[in-house]
Amino acid sequence: MRALTWHGKHDMRVDTVPDPEIVNPRDIVIKVTSTAICGSDLHAYDGMIPTFQAGDVLGHEFMGIVEEVGPGVKGKPGAPKKGDRVIVPFTIACGSCFFCEKTLFSCCDNSNPAPNQDIADALLGFSPAGLFGYSHMLGGYAGGQAEYARVPFGDVGPQIIPDGVDDDKVLFLTDILPTGWMAAENAQIEPGDTVAVWGCGPVGLFAVQSAFLMGAAEVIAIDHYPHRLELAARFGAKTLNFHEVKVREALTEMTGGRGPDSVIDAVGMEAHGFSPDNLLDFVTQELKLGNTERPHALREAILAVRKGGTVSVPGVYGGFGQNIPLGAIVNKGLTLKSGQTHVQRYTAKLLEMILEGTIDTTFLISHRMSLEDGPKGYKGFKSEQDKYTKVVLKPR
Amino acid sequence: MWVLERVAALRAREDRVGPAAARGFGVFSLGLGLAELLAPGALKGALGLRHPSDEVVRAAYGAREFGVGAALLAQPHRPEWMWARVAGDALDIATLIAGDRSDNPKRTTLRSALAGMLAITAADVALALRLSRPDPATGLFGRELPGVARVRGAAGMMGEHLTKKLHLTKKAHLTKKAHLAKKVLPAAVLLARRARLNDKRVLAGGGAALVLGAAAVTLAVLNAKKTKGGTSDMPQKGAIERAVTVNMPRQALYAQWRDFARAPRWMEIVESVSETGEGHHWVVRGPGDKRIEYDTVITEDRPGEVLAWESVKGATVRSTNRLEFRDAPGGRGTEIHATMTYHPPGGPLGKVAALVTQKAPELQVRRDLRRFKQLMETGEIATTEGPGAAPSGRDKVKQ
Ligand SMILES: NC(=O)c1ccc[n+]([C@@H]2O[C@H](COP(=O)([O-])OP(=O)(O)OC[C@H]3O[C@@H](n4cnc5c(N)ncnc54)[C@H](O)[C@@H]3O)[C@@H](O)[C@H]2O)c1
Ligand SMILES: [Zn+2]
Ligand SMILES: [Zn+2]
Numbered sequence: 191m192r193a194l195t196w197h198g199k200h201d202m203r204v205d206t207v208p209d210p211e212i213v214n215p216r217d218i219v220i221k222v223t224s225t226a227i228c229g230s231d232l233h234a235y236d237g238m239i240p241t242f243q244a245g246d247v248l249g250h251e252f253m254g255i256v257e258e259v260g261p262g263v264k265g266k267p268g269a270p271k272k273g274d275r276v277i278v279p280f281t282i283a284c285g286s287c288f289f290c291e292k293t294l295f296s297c298c299d300n301s302n303p304a305p306n307q308d309i310a311d312a313l314l315g316f317s318p319a320g321l322f323g324y325s326h327m328l329g330g331y332a333g334g335q336a337e338y339a340r341v342p343f344g345d346v347g348p349q350i351i352p353d354g355v356d357d358d359k360v361l362f363l364t365d366i367l368p369t370g371w372m373a374a375e376n377a378q379i380e381p382g383d384t385v386a387v388w389g390c391g392p393v394g395l396f397a398v399q400s401a402f403l404m405g406a407a408e409v410i411a412i413d414h415y416p417h418r419l420e421l422a423a424r425f426g427a428k429t430l431n432f433h434e435v436k437v438r439e440a441l442t443e444m445t446g447g448r449g450p451d452s453v454i455d456a457v458g459m460e461a462h463g464f465s466p467d468n469l470l471d472f473v474t475q476e477l478k479l480g481n482t483e484r485p486h487a488l489r490e491a492i493l494a495v496r497k498g499g500t501v502s503v504p505g506v507y508g509g510f511g512q513n514i515p516l517g518a519i520v521n522k523g524l525t526l527k528s529g530q531t532h533v534q535r536y537t538a539k540l541l542e543m544i545l546e547g548t549i550d551t552t553f554l555i556s557h558r559m560s561l562e563d564g565p566k567g568y569k570g571f572k573s574e575q576d577k578y579t580k581v582v583l584k585p586r
Numbered sequence: 587m588w589v590l591e592r593v594a595a596l597r598a599r600e601d602r603v604g605p606a607a608a609r610g611f612g613v614f615s616l617g618l619g620l621a622e623l624l625a626p627g628a629l630k631g632a633l634g635l636r637h638p639s640d641e642v643v644r645a646a647y648g649a650r651e652f653g654v655g656a657a658l659l660a661q662p663h664r665p666e667w668m669w670a671r672v673a674g675d676a677l678d679i680a681t682l683i684a685g686d687r688s689d690n691p692k693r694t695t696l697r698s699a700l701a702g703m704l705a706i707t708a709a710d711v712a713l714a715l716r717l718s719r720p721d722p723a724t725g726l727f728g729r730e731l732p733g734v735a736r737v738r739g740a741a742g743m744m745g746e747h748l749t750k751k752l753h754l755t756k757k758a759h760l761t762k763k764a765h766l767a768k769k770v771l772p773a774a775v776l777l778a779r780r781a782r783l784n785d786k787r788v789l790a791g792g793g794a795a796l797v798l799g800a801a802a803v804t805l806a807v808l809n810a811k812k813t814k815g816g817t818s819d820m821p822q823k824g825a826i827e828r829a830v831t832v833n834m835p836r837q838a839l840y841a842q843w844r845d846f847a848r849a850p851r852w853m854e855i856v857e858s859v860s861e862t863g864e865g866h867h868w869v870v871r872g873p874g875d876k877r878i879e880y881d882t883v884i885t886e887d888r889p890g891e892v893l894a895w896e897s898v899k900g901a902t903v904r905s906t907n908r909l910e911f912r913d914a915p916g917g918r919g920t921e922i923h924a925t926m927t928y929h930p931p932g933g934p935l936g937k938v939a940a941l942v943t944q945k946a947p948e949l950q951v952r953r954d955l956r957r958f959k960q961l962m963e964t965g966e967i968a969t970t971e972g973p974g975a976a977p978s979g980r981d982k983v984k985q
Contacts, residue, residue, distance in 0.1 A: 195979035208981050211974030214966040240698065245979030262965060284964040288833050288918060300960045303968045304953040320968065330970040332977045340975065342968065477709060478702040 192585065193247045193336035194564040199237030200572075202565040207247065210332060210340035215262030218270060218344030220278065224357040225252035225335050225561070227571050227581045228365055229391050229458065230324065230506050235568050238459060238475075238482070239508050241309055241327040250280035250322040251364040252334025253357060259344060269345040276348035278334065278341050279533035280365045282320040285346035295319065296530035301342060302329045313509065318530065335564060337585040349537040352545075358552045359544055361582065362392070367544075367551060368536040369504050370396020370456070374404050376502035376527035377452035381405035386441055386450040386494060387427070388487040390418035392554055392580050393504055394456035398427045399549060401454075410444060412437055412487075414462060415576040421553065432463060441494045449496035458505030461486035467513060474512070482509030492518050503528035554580040561585040668714035675707035825906075825927050826948045830955040832962050833919040836911040837890045839962060843909060844893060852957040852967065855950060865895065870903075872930060878903055904929040922958075924951055 195205045210219055228251050233239050256274045263269045270276050283295035290298050298319035302310060309327040310317035320342075323333015332339065341348060351360050374397050377385055385401045387394050390413035401409045402425065411422035412430045419429040430440050442449055461468055461484045474481035485507065492501055492515045501524055519526065543549045556579040559567050567581040682700045832839055842848060846859040846866050857869040857877070865883035872878040880901040886894035886908070894908040910923040928947040930936040957967045970976035 191977070193977065193979070197979070203979070205979040207977040207979055208973035210977050213969060213972070213975040216964070216966055243978075243980070245981075247976075247978055284960075286833065286963050288831070291833075300964050301968055303970055304956040304960075306970070307956060308949070308953070320970075329968070330976055332970075336977070340977075343964070478705055479709070 191337035192561060193332070194249060194561060194583070195244075196234060196242055196246045196248050197244045200235060200569075202235065202248070202568050204562055204564060205245070207245075207332075207336070210338050212258055212260045213340065214342060215260045216343050216345055217260040218256055218263055218341050218348070219258040220252075220254040220276060220339055220341055220348075221257045222252050222254040222334055222337060222339055222585050223275075224254070224361050225249050225583050225585070226361055226364075226366075227251075227335075227564075227567050227583070229393060230365075231568070232572050233459060233506060233508070234324070235572060236460060239325050240313070240482075241325045243326060243330075246323065246325075246330075247332040247336050248323040249333035249335025250324055251361065251366070252322075252339060253277040253351070253361055253364060254334075254339070256344075256348075257338065263345045266345050270348050270350055275351045275353070277351060277360055277363045277537065278322070278339070279347045279349075279363075279368075279537060280322055280324075281347075281530060281533050282322065282329065282331065282342055283346060283534055284343050285534075290346075293532055293535045294529075295532040295534040296321075297532075306330055321530070335561065335583060337561070347534055349541060351541070355545065356552075358555060358582065360541065360551070362396070362551050362554070363533075363537050363540055363544070365531065365533065366392040367396050367540055367549070368533045369393050369531040370398075371400045371536055371540060372529070372531045373397040373454050373456060373502050373504035374400035374406075376500070376504075376529070377401065377454055378500045378502075378525065378527075379404045379406050379452055382407045383451040384408040384410065384445050384448075385452045385454065386410045386412065386491070387422075387454045387456055388412045388491055389456035389458075389505065390415065390422045390429075391456065391575070394454070395421055395425070395554065395579075397454050397456055397504065398422050398425050401452075402426060403548065410441065410450065417576045418579060421579065424553070437490055438494045445496070449494055449499065451496055452500045452502060453491035453495040454502045455485075455488045455491050455505045457487035459483045459485065459507045459511075471512070480510065481512050483507050483511035485511045485514065489513065489515055492524065495522070495524060497522045498524070500525045500527065504531070506530075555582050557581045559583055665714055665718040668710060669718075672707065672710045672714055675703065675710055679703050679707065825925050826951055827923065827925050828948075828951045828955055829921055829923045830959050831914050831919055831921050832959045834962050836913060836920045839920050839922065840890045840893060840911050842958075842962065844887075844889075852961055853950070853954045854957070865898070868903075873936075878931060880905075882907075902931040922955060924955060926951060 191207060191209050192204055193207045195203050195207070197203055212219060227249075230250070231248055234242055234248060253276060256270045256272050256276060259270065259272055279295070281296040281298070282301035283290050283298035284300040287299040289295070296319050301320040302317045303320070306320070306326055306329050307317035313327060318328065320329025320331055322331050322339070323335065324331075331342075349363060370393050373393065374385070377397075379385060379401055383406050385406045385408070387397050387401070387409060390398075390411050394411065394413070395418070398409050398411055409422075409425075409427040410430060411419060411427040412432055413419050413422070414431055414433045416431070419431060423429050428444065430437055459482070461471075463486060465486055467489060468484055468486040471481060471484040471486065473479075475484060487505065488501075488503060488507075488511075495501055499522070501519075503526065518524065540549065544551060556577060557567065557570065559581060561583045564583050567578075567583060571578040571581050679700065682696055682703060685696050686700070847861075849859050850856045855871045857871060859869075860867045862881055865881060867879065867881050869877060869879050880903040881898045882895045882901075882905070883898055884893070884895045885906075886892050890911060892908065892910050894906070896906040897904050905926065905928045907926045908924070910921075910925075912921045912923065914921045926947060960967045973981040
């Protein structure tokens with residue numbers, strides 16, 4: 191089959207690779223009909239995520255038609271059958287361990303193979319769930335930017351999509367929609383709150399929508415791309431362009447000197463901007479001097495949030511950052527919540543909201559391309575972010 | 587790129603940053619040193635490095651990083667300390683190169699580390715050079731700055747190029763090491779020539795290295811005395827202890843283990859286990875996939891609580907194994923505490939062979955326990971091995 195593979199920093203290729211197979215009883219194989227490029231994929235594209243290997247198939251936002259089901263899935267009530275259309279959560283979860291029982295699906299104990307867990311143990315203390323196409327530390331699974339994909343625990347993760355609903359409408363259930371939703375949930379929003387969101391990429395934009403749905407009176411969206419800010423404004427957010435204003439001053443001003451009740455970092459480890467802290471991060475990150483992150487947005491968010499407020503971090507960080515304002519966390523009495531999204535917790539509910547028309551998803555897609563043009567998609571999504579808000583790839 | 591322009595702008599001011607940078611490197615050293623001292627195993631485990639006296643070596647490395655870091659912090663102007671760092675870097679690189687074997691499953695990680703290490707070394711060398719030569723006219727450090735930038739850039743590129751090469755080539759690793767030497771040596775010689783150290787400095791550096799070495803050994807000995815694990819009621823000398831919690835009742839888990847013939851399902855190196863009448867006959871794959879066979883007898887058997895077995899007298903492998911099944915607090919299932927000792931055939935050499943081929947018991951026990959847990963909790967064992975389980979561009983198909 192054809193698949194989009196990672197060969198190093200800024201080197202994506204389309205290779206012909208072996209077809210995936212049913213290996214474990216609870217596997218299913220799906221024929222991919224749509225797959226998207228995620229901001230997380232860009233971290234990998236930039237060579238920022240450790241333990242990728244040349245040839246790895248990328249992609250963790252994908253959906254398609256069930257081609258084959260393993261003996262452990264066949265005939266199980268509610269489990270997908272051959273021919274069903276499904277979306278696949280990017281977090282691989284067994285459904286029966288301590289963590290899955292607590293719906294902490296991205297912390298599943300059993301989806302990362304034992305040898306790969308050793309790597310995660312060393313870097314993170316304990317191994318989280320395996321993810322599709324997202325490094326060997328997180329399982330070494332092949333991703334879904336391909337014609338076919340093997341999906342472990344096919345009876346737990348995939349959500350069946352009713353006939354007649356367009357791929358474009360439901361594809362983002364795989365990751366960024368639940369991620370934006372969980373980001374807002376983690377922000378512990380109370381009715382009347384003001385929420386500030388750093389980053390108007392797909393995750394930030396869904397966080398903006400979700401925050402309003404959860405009762406925020408005001409949402410302030412921060413980025414430097416006019417078109418992305420405009421999209422946030424379309425959902426009712428006030429916007430700040432960090433190239434034009436000093437973000438912290440502006441936020442304090444806009445909230446009558448109180449500061450936002452909750453802040454969301456939807457930027458992650460590769461913040462943009464010329465602030466001195468970001469430049470220092472850039473140099474030490476590039477030279478690998480003990481620093482793997484550029485957490486400028488997180489720093490700003492921690493300082494901007496009101497006393498006793500909540501900091502929600504959907505943005506991805508991979509290793510060790512420097513100069514986090516710990517004093518502000520302690521002395522302002524902040525709550526910090528984060529995590530890879532527990533996608534399985536939200537898919538059914540969010541699917542319903544999409545079908546009811548409560549949540550808009552298709553506004554995001556700026557580019558549709560064939561899988562063969564995948565490398566171009568990466569390049570555009572990386573370097574022309576104002577034009578490229580989301581790239582959807584179609585195999586074949 | 588915009589950031590590079592900014593960096594270039596910053597460089598204008600860098601004439602005075604020599605000592606400040608050295609202090610920065612010092613902090614970094616301290617951090618790394620502490621990490622190596624306090625989290626033994628973590629760093630090396632991540633890289634798939636193994637060594638018969640891992641404890642000691644690791645602690646020594648930690649102490650070395652730590653010592654140099656402290657010295658640099660105290661005296662950022664003294665080039666000796668920077669040179670001591672460079673020497674330490676060389677040691678790290680040597681260790682990493684030694685771990686660069688085809689059987690090392692974490693080879694990629696290791697190689698990224700190697701590339702990182704080469705870059706760091708270059709930076710260190712550059713700084714050391716700069717500190718070694720203050721401008722005679724102004725007395726300021728940093729006359730070497732453009733040179734530093736060049737050396738750093740070149741080394742960075744070399745690292746990048748090297749890793750790329752290493753990833754792609756499938757030549758024997760000896761050839762790779764030769765390649766590496768070919769590339770690194772001329773650079774090192776060049777750097778050394780440019781350094782033109784005088785005798786005083788060499789002496790001072792040597793002295794410092796000695797003092798640090800002594801400190802390292804002391805700390806290593808202290809650290810090696812710490813016991814690992816410490817959860818078992820019956821600690822044994824040289825025993826490996828690992829624990830896992832399984833979301834199931836004790837009896838069911840015990841029953842699975844008690845049926846020894848099932849063991850190959852989750853014990854990676856075990857090929858088969860059969861009943862012998864008095865006990866069991868084990869066939870395992872040792873280093874070099876050599877088959878090793880030995881017999882064991884059950885020494886303790888309390889259903890749902892304890893299962894222990896050991897090799898019979900005169901067996902090729904001497905091993906003792908004990909599993910304790912305890913209720914996890916708060917109804918969280920069962921804790922399995924495994925304690926084992928394992929002496930493969932061939933004495934100390936056999937042990938080294940086992941370590942070198944990742945058939946080391948400490949690795950195996952943890953992985954086997956996890957595989958067992960996965961099998962019990964999900965009915966299968968997670969895997970991404972083989973092209974069917976995880977297709978990749980490494981297994982190209984003819985078009
Ligand atoms: N937790 C999860 O499970 C999960 C899932 C998906 C994505 N993510 C992460 O969320 C983050 C965002 O993902 P995305 O798909 O929206 O990516 P994206 O790259 O499209 O968006 C990031 C946005 O942040 C903006 N930005 C950069 N620096 C900024 C700054 N200093 N202040 C304000 N805005 C800034 C960029 O201009 C861009 O619009 C990434 O780190 C991604 O890895 C996490
Ligand atoms: Zn994603
Ligand atoms: Zn689980």
